[in-house]
Amino acid sequence: MTLLKVPLCFLLFGFLVTETQTLMFTPERGTSVNISKQAIGSLCKVCSGVERKCEESLLLKGDNPVWVEFTCAQPENVFRVEIIRKIECTTKSCDGDIMQVDSDVNRWLDFHRRLTWNLKASLSKSVRVDFIRFGSGMRQIPPSENCPDMRTYTLKTSKKTGTAVVGKFCKSGFIRSAQVLNEGSFSLDVPPSVLVIQSDRFAVSVGENIKSLAKITLSLPHGTSAELLSPNFPESFPDDGKMEWYFELTAEQRAAVEFLELTEPPCFKKETAVKYRGGGGGRTLERRLTDTQPLQSQGNFSLILSNCEIDRRRHASPGLSLKLKVTSSMPPVLCSVDMKKFKGFSLQLERLKLSSKCEMKINSVIMEKITVASGNVSQLSFQDCNPGDITVTANRVIGCSHMKDCPKSSVPLAAPSLPDCLPSDLDAVTWSLRPPPKGTVELTSLIGPLEQSLSGDLCHDSVVTLTEDNGATLGHFCPQGAITKVQIHESHVSVKVTRADGQALISSAKAVFAARLKEEISERYIFTVTPKKDSSLLLATPGWPAGMASYATVSWIVLLPPKTEAHLEFISLSQPKCESRHTNIRVQTFNSLEEDYSRREDEEADQISVYQSFYLNMSNCMPERGDFSVITKLTIQKNQVLIIIASVVAALVLLFVAVLVAVCFIIRKKKKKLNHLVSIYNPDGTNFQPGPGHNGFPKSREDNESHVYASIEDSLVYTHLLRKGAEMGIYTESDPYEPVTVQADSLASKDANNMETGVYQEYPVSAQQAPPLPNRPPSNSNALVDNVIYEGRPQLEEHSTKMEARLEPEGGD
Structure with missing residues (x-):
């Protein structure tokens, strides 16, 4: 559909100037548009066609462009627009299986708009509209109310006697589908300037062979309720008519029916009544409207409201109207809690929401707060209790009056494993640690190091809170930190572990701390980090x-x-x-x-x-x-x-390597310079050159005259003398090392104070010079001294042995 606004035009008729507005649009195939007056008494009219015929209302059909002219400047205040479409069904299918809200409604943005689907079924069937196939369900509202999103749906049914409004509905509710007998309509009303959501779609199909005007199907989850209205509420329900509501429940659910507002008519024939079909055993149960309505259980059931033939001979007969409320619930959950299994633990259950319908019993007595003492077995029951209605906590006391009576080993702080029949998981567990006078509570984390939560920072997992007996909070701690141990002196301490929102209690899987009650410490608090x-x-x-x-x-x-x-x-x-x-x-x-x-x-x-x-x-x-x-x-x-x-x-290593490379380079260069060739003359005619790669000297000097030179290089004179020094009498070989006799016993001599060298003497240290923290880890200073002295003795003895070996004369004398 195309819609176009044309600028204002002015029609001159005598001395009267009339302001008009003209629009042009093209209806889609199978769609009609009804422009009708909603403001009675207004002189504004709507005109169309070449003849410009003006009427109080206008119904346009076909798919040709149409010009529409309004004889006033603001026709949206006078007229409303209804877009009408038809859906017809046979005994097997419908000619349109989807009803979709499209842009046609948005094109008339300034007007009050209504999009209507006219539904028609075969004589023996109904038309079914499914709400949840493409979205959420519906909820019924009174005729005087509007939906929060300003988009209200209305379901009607038509009979020979007239049209009845089954109800007004908003999005988001427990109503899954609705069926109308023979003929009816489903419409969407939108006020001016409100855009509709084009994704709203509803499935249409052939319905059942119902005997009532309409049938509405609901699915009620546990602990929910729905308020429903009879057709035409608060006006009269059609004579001799029936209305059916069908409730889908699980086998464990129960449904309580309550009549909130009831108006009964004077009957001429038959009587008003309500019938229950299905539920327990599938039987039919009939009750008068003034009776107490029975509790429904064991699955799905139908509630059928029947009207009589009203006695119209009386004036101002009120007719039949009914407002009812159906609430689903679960049967009581029985739970046996045995605290004998958990040494020292007691269990507390308390209602959080007083407005909820949760009902707790212990040994058949209703209570708002239940305590199962340590070592007891109790029978509990819960009626209509959701997880958010109850808080469950556990407590244990660990203490001793004298240090000799305290546990000799660490006590793991782990939460008890409670039965699954409780309506809620364990929310918190508290251990009260009570050391003897002047005793200390020591907590070693078993879930990894902790960090202190500051400035309202929330832990991603469970929160550990340490509280002293005077009520002062020592701190809130979270996992993934650096604190491994906490010691608190001369105070009773409560360790409380609370689960974060949506998280399981961390202590339910393993112990949180290893707790010890030990002797006193001089500090009030000690943290190991x-x-x-x-x-x-x-x-x-x-x-x-x-x-x-x-x-x-x-x-x-x-x-x-x-x-x-x-x-x-x-x-x-x-x-x-x-x-x-x-x-x-x-x-x-x-x-x-x-x-x-x-x-x-x-x-x-x-x-x-x-x-x-x-x-x-x-x-x-x-x-x-x-x-x-x-x-x-x-x-x-x-x-x-x-x-x-x-x-x-x-850097020093690199410098040393660089110096070493430079020295090696210089030495090698000098060697190359001294390694020059020397020519030697030999009288026997044999010439040779010294150095590698040449013939060299003869193997025996006595067999040749190589020691006879015509000329002698200075560099060779002393070399020959050194090689043959003994024969020439120039130099006598001797050992340059002269042995020195030293008494080895002097290495083990005593000092002047007769204190043996190498023996560690422990010196007393004044207590006033020690670190201020008591019970510190033992000092390592002594160990360091021992290492320096005693690790050096084997080296000293080995050095002395080598010295004595070198000082012994060679040959034994």
Whole structure:
């Protein structure tokens, strides 16, 4: 369909100037357009054709272009446009199997539009409209309401006695399909300036041989409900008519029917009634409208509303109208919970939504909160309870009054495996750890290193929360961090693991921590941190952002990877004004008796680099006002000092190689210069040249006169004398080394204090010089001293043996 607006034209009739608007469009084949008046009393008319015949309404058919003229400037306020199409069905098929909302509706954008499909079935069949084949279902609304998207659908049925409105519907609901007997219509109403969605499509097919005006099919999931209206609601239901609703349920579902609004007419013949067909055993059950409606169970069922022949002799007979509500539910779920299987655990179930219809029972008693104590077996039941209606938590207490009564080994903290009959999974599990007086709680992570969650950051998996007995939160922790162990002194500690949204509880698969109740430590908190190379992490004081308790202390034992260094930056530091003592931030490396870094509250904290594993200690004062809280950023990277040393060594090696190559080149060049040819005259007529590749000297000097020279080179004079020095008496061979007698026992002599050399003497170290953290890993200083001294003794003895062997005279004398 083509639609074209023509600029306004003005018609002069006497002294009256009338403003008009002209449009041109082409109807599609099989489509008619009805332009009708909706504003009564308006003088505006619609005209068409060459004769320009003007009427109150206009019905256009065919596929030829048509000019339409309105005798007013704003016809959209007076007229509405209805696009009509026909679908006819035989006993087997329909001439159009899809009803699609297309662009024709959008072409009349300024008008109130209606797109109508007229449906016609054979005499013994109905026409079925399927809503969910190409989209979602429908829901019924009262006639006075409109859909949120301003696109309202209406289903009508036609009989000889007149037309009945089956209902108004919006998108998104539980209604799957609708069938109308013999004839009917399905239409879409759109107000001005609202675009329609052209993807809306509905399947059309031949329906059943129904006995009612219409049949609506619904599918109700568990825990849902639908409100339905009788035809023409709130007006009269047609005389002697029937309306059927068909509900699709599973075998486990139940359906409760409730009549919300009922108006019964005075009957002349027959009686109003409601029939239930199907459900339990497929039998038919009839009830009066004023009776309590039975609970439907065991699958699908039909609800059929029947009207009587109304006594019209009485004035103002109300007729039959009904508003009903159908709610699906499940039968009670029985669940036996045996807490004997889980040592020390108790179970809590609590309703979250008071508005829900969830009903919990323990031993047949309805309760809002249920507790199954440790070691008990309880019978629970749940009615209409969805996973979001109930929260399920488990608790266990682990403690001892004296250290001798505490568990000797670590206790794994793992959640119990609860039965599947519970309506919800385990949401959280809490372990209450209660050490004896002056005892310590030690937690070693079994799910990998942890990181502290700061600034509201959410964990991707479960969240671990540590809380002290005074209610103070030590911190929230997530997996995938660097903290491997936590120690808390002289405090009861609660370890709570809560699952993140949509995630399973991490502790349901394995233990979260290995817990120990051990002897006291001098620090209040100790964290063991094992960072990775090329990583950064944040270390926050306990309870951050709240300040630490007065005089509280905390230490982090930071174990650096080999060949790395750590950069510490205090990115968030809150210092109090102290009434007594001072706050302190200290850094001290292992095996060091002195601190590498120390700052009080009246000193400015700056960055520091540490080149080996270290302790980070913090302590609070008695604040007069303010709080002491710190966030330390720890960055791990390769040791720059080692990189510089390696670079220097590499440079020296390259320089040494270059010098060695140069020296070898110079020596070789000098050898070539000295390796010149020497001519020797021999009286016997034999000429030769010294050097490789020539005939050389004779093998025996006594057999020739090679020692007789006519002329002698200076460079040969002393060479001959050295080779034959003994015969000529010029030089006598002797060993240039003169043996020296040395007493080997002097190597094992004692010093002036009679202390044996090479024997390690352990010196006592004052306790005041040790690192401030108690229970530190044992110092390696002694081991290093042992290595230096005792690893050198075999070399020293071997050197002495070689010296003695060389000092012994050759030949034994």
